[in-house]
Amino acid sequence: MLRWLRILVTALAAVMGIGMLVIAALLWLRLSQPPLPELPEQVALPEGAVPAAVTFARDWLVVVTEAGEVLLYDRQGRLRETVQP
Numbered sequence: 001m002l003r004w005l006r007i008l009v010t011a012l013a014a015v016m017g018i019g020m021l022v023i024a025a026l027l028w029l030r031l032s033q034p035p036l037p038e039l040p041e042q043v044a045l046p047e048g049a050v051p052a053a054v055t056f057a058r059d060w061l062v063v064v065t066e067a068g069e070v071l072l073y074d075r076q077g078r079l080r081e082t083v084q085p
Contacts, residue, residue, distance in 0.1 A: 039063075042077030 039054060043061065049069065055062040060080075061073040068085035 040077055043073055044077070044079075045071070046079075046082075 039051070040061070043063070045051065045063065045065075049063075049065045049067070049071070051063050052066045053064040055064075059075060061075070061077075063071040063073065065071065070083040071079060072081040072083070074080050
């Protein structure tokens with residue numbers, strides 16, 4: 001019985017050690033990814049608009065302001081459409 005308990009405790013310690021290594025590896029992989037692309041310099045937000053979210057699509061750039069306004073830009077940075085909440 002004592003031998004069985006020793007094997008069980010050793011196996012548990014090994015599984016916990018492997019789990020800690022897996023968690024450390026996943027954190028390292030996720031945190032070493034490059035940051036999100038920055039807003040292109042040619043994009044000019046309207047006066048007083050503060051961006052809350054930015055989405056990069058294939059042909060469009062969508063900026064949602066803190067006021068809830070949706071601004072749609074093309075790849076050259078020209079404002080194409082504005083959607084009010």
